[in-house]
Amino acid sequence: MQKKTRDSEATKAKIIHTSMMLFSTNGYDATTADEISKACGVNKAMIFYYYKNKVGLYGAVLSQALESIHDEVISKDKEYLHPLEDLEIFIKSNRYSDLDASVFLSEIAK
Numbered sequence: 258m259q260k261k262t263r264d265s266e267a268t269k270a271k272i273i274h275t276s277m278m279l280f281s282t283n284g285y286d287a288t289t290a291d292e293i294s295k296a297c298g299v300n301k302a303m304i305f306y307y308y309k310n311k312v313g314l315y316g317a318v319l320s321q322a323l324e325s326i327h328d329e330v331i332s333k334d335k336e337y338l339h340p341l342e343d344l345e346i347f348i349k350s351n352r353y354s355d356l357d358a359s360v361f362l363s364e365i366a367k
Contacts, residue, residue, distance in 0.1 A: 265307075268299060268303065268307075269307050271297045271298075271299070272293065272297055272299060272303075272304055272307065272308075272314070273317055273318055273321050274297075275293055275296045275297035276288070276293050276297075276314055276315075276317075276318050277318045277321065277322065278296075279292060279293055279296060280315065280318055285311075285315055290304055290305070290311055290314075293314075
């Protein structure tokens, strides 16, 4: 029988995406590692292997959200010559992921 191999980057991406959805919907305190592991179809030990604990996972989720928003700001910055107008256009366009924004904004609101 051939041993099943796992793509670690794909697994981590699935964990981050699922966690982002659950954290943004339920909040950090109400979201459990068991719930995350069940929703993304991985063993809870796998989550802790990659992120050490729930705090580490949450940090990775926030980092991903901020990175996504940062990348959008940088790409927009290269397209325009007027920073104030560019920022206003970026905010009004809301082109970054709503999920990324909800995680980030819920953290700011605390």
